[in-house]
Amino acid sequence: MSKTNRGNFLEDFRLGQILRHATPRTVTCGDVALYTALYGSRFAVQSAASFAGSVGLGRDGHAPLDDLLVFHVVFGKSVPDISLNAVANLGYAGGRFGAPVYPGDTLDAVSEVIGIKENSNRQTGVVYVRTTGRTQRGAVAVEYVRWVMVRKRDPEAVLAETRVPELPGAVAAADLIVPAGLDLASYDDTLAGSPYRWDDYQPGEKIDHVDGVTIEEAEHMMATRLWQNTARVHFNQFSESQGRFGRRLIYGGHVLSLARALSFNGLGNAFRLAAINGGRHANPTFAGDTLFAWSEVLERIELPGRTDVGALRLRLVATRNQPCDAFPLLAANGRDTDPAVVLDFDYTVLMPRR
Template structure:
């Protein structure tokens, strides 16, 4: 049988410096925004109400930065991670311009490095992806590294390890949306009285609420992002995998954990950078997600403050019932996400 289909890239297909323009631009519609809220339960006022966003100096409610991230990420999957074993982490993520319903997103990636694993069957590919809007204005840039299968175990791989990503996005590189103004911020409508001054470095916040992730919800969410990774969709193929069933896309985990974080961080609603993130254990349909956050740092950006937050998501037990790492620094098996980001927050 002849075929014109694309099997995706394998480890030996990548080269350091390679530029990949990804297919299928995506116009973000109001329907996409509403569906994303329905699938995650997010309640942040800035992304829910035009009137609230306009009171904050914006023309209307912007698209949740995580929906932007997942949409851009989805563009890259057919070229970068269709044959992945696992997505290993993120770094150096910067949200460069707000996105609004009606904007069209596309993505371009640069391969920063390739390194074959000692087993000779897999390796790690590191890429920097940039998302653009219809005016070719960059709206997002991030680095991720992913473990990818080889097509042929005997194929030569040109090892070219990338430089180590920065541990965090420095304060001068944090970008606030043009025109944003929290001087008239409505704390009551936002759902919390807590401002920048009310948070202390080292403080931990239990977000209390839990959410059980159903099969239909994570399938719809991943399709919304046009993520085509086999591990999330092909149940028959996953019977032969080490888990024996489909994995929930890590972006779904991030968005639900972030939605849970509303309870305690309702005013830290505008994510402006991703310092790093790891999916440390898998999440499956039927698992219940809980979350807690730790304030890692605070920065005064003038009229607005920024919190550096560590968001930890835990499955099937309350988030504060146990230490999330043991004495050897290993994650508890119930921890599924360790995510480090900057969020803008109003000052009082």
């Protein structure tokens, strides 16, 4: 009997199944340096311990990790159990960021299967999971729902049960978490790199983030290994040469982090992710593609009992090989998209108020 892990196929999943993922991962200053080298993120709270300390988010001389770095580590934990046999990661919903994570913290992850659906071709289907990442102290760092298209081992296998879960359209304002100790009275716009605060943004406003970045194969491979993400669609050219695209796919989270880093130009004071309301990897991305990004302000949210911080609900759209000055449109039903659109991400950030 083989001792190797070939991953779960569609018919291996069960509704209510709890998957405790290996292996816990201690994050270090090395992870922070690599993340910065890969994406060039410039948000001040995560870039400078002194700045983080001035707003109540420093700990032991460290700034908190970038929220997406935490997301990627937790996501990577889940891959061997959920998406090792994936065709593609399809989307996200109902995500919240909790306690800040710092160098020296250890993250582990647990997922619950909340939905399963077979596709009409009987070759694949979609699995929905709710994944929670916690620190060694038991604090929730991030939780989210994702759904992924997974191959069947046996096309003739009959699923024991199916269900498509009802997912929230957005995380409610009352459920957004403001980190303990946050105090923005001393927030310095000049050091943060942007004069624009929560009050300066209006629903319906679109922001072209202007800059573009070309995806490099080596950087993508390094990033995916950094998160210990073992999905073969990203690594194994031998197997993927026989697949639909004939080449490896770029991990969608790599695209997300690049787009988030680009968004600094126009949203420099969006210092912390609070929620993932929804999101789709609308089209595949490959090495050599150049990414551009734009954002739309969907909603300006007041937080109960806070006058120093507010929340912005944003739509982040990334395109490949097409600058965003024309703001390519996506259909209202979220299905038919401009082929240049590779990411359509609905999320909520915290931002200082005047």
